[in-house]
Amino acid sequence: MGVSVRDDETGGAAPRLSEFVKAYDVRGLVGSQLTSDVARAIGNAFAVQLAERDATSVVVAYDMRDSSPELAGAFAEGVTTAGLDVVMAGLGSTDLLYFASGHLDMPGAMFTASHNPARYNGIKMCFAGAQPISLDTGLARVRDEAQAVLDGEAQPVVAATPGTVSERSLVAEYADYLKSLVDLTGIRPLHVVVDAGNGMAGYTVPAVLGDLPLTIDAMYFELDGSFPNHEANPLEPANLVDLQAEVRRVGADIGLAFDGDADRCFVVDERGEPVSPSAITALVATRELAKAPGASILYNLISSRAVPEIVGENGGQAIRTRVGHSFIKAEMARTGAVFGGEHSAHYYFANFFNADTGMLAALHVLAALGEQDGPLSDLVAAYSRYAASGEINSTVPDASIKLDQIRAWAADHDAEVDELDGITVTLPDGGWFNVRASNTEPLLRLNVEAADEPAMGALRDEILGLIRS
Known part of the structure; x- marks a missing residue:
């Protein structure tokens, strides 16, 4: 059963956008938070801001959720009312929208809630060239101006000449562009299983991989925003089974x-064992450094310490960043880095408009595997040097108290501490952990890495005991 995008008929006040306009995007419950009226108001406010930046058009795409086409249409109404044109790209992945924004040099909006359940939807917006937008760079203004319209305190901006809506499918151009960046025509034939999770990879994978020397077994390629087989979030081990x-x-x-909007890609080797996203970051980094010797590579601070080691061994400059796409993209623009990876399986490429694309990362892995004769487990072993816990969440009543306790623990253990993002503690033996507070929930997020599984397990259990005591 689909989820209605109509306003809640409870007679209540307009939705509070501050409750679901997040730091970098919009993500809320359909019908009670994200409605057609909300999408229309956000589209109008976004267009007003874009017109001040001399934009004349906005490209819009949407995922397979039942609510997405109507929400995207309402957003387009808000944009055209303000006098800008809309290029409606239709169904697409989030990285297809980033491609469209870069390729057409237009601001863009993607309607998706990624891996969230069907009752959610959202909007990921960007400026022209796939430049990120955040609360600090324009999203707060969009939120506030849209709220004023929804509350009846202001009227939407109505241009003397409204904009127009045109339709343009970009999936073929997206696929051709990706394949121009990684040559797979000469690789050995590979047998590949792809789990699309009923998300947008079911639409984009055939376009990108369909004519390559690959035998593809398709799992859950049917587009279904109710996610009938499993949640479209491969970060959770249960969804990889x-x-x-x-x-x-x-x-x-x-x-x-792939996740629901197909911007993240997770890899499983021939034994069915997950490959760490840090190992994929290191693998892709070596390939990018072979093309651009001495270049800068970004990695976020919960990535394995193998990543900066391997980047340095291959002549590159490793730059550590905070967690989150807006930080990575800003650093790529600032440093001129050719590639960046996050341990959440987001991969960013300078030649993809500094945006993240799981599909391009997948092409690199397929090329690396197909250019040699060994199994994937042997290939990635060189990039997997340490034992890691993965991210472990703990509910805590007061995160600040626990962080103070961790600082005291670090001082007692002669450890180095930095607070670029949360608290990262590095021990004299090289083991380390990071603890970060969630921006939206009463959670602390723990990541631990050490030389081997016993050392990692001991450190993990000690810090978890401190957090959960």
């Missing part, structure tokens, strides 16, 4: 899993 089993069953060379 089907892919792992299928890779083992058919004897595939590699498995790929």
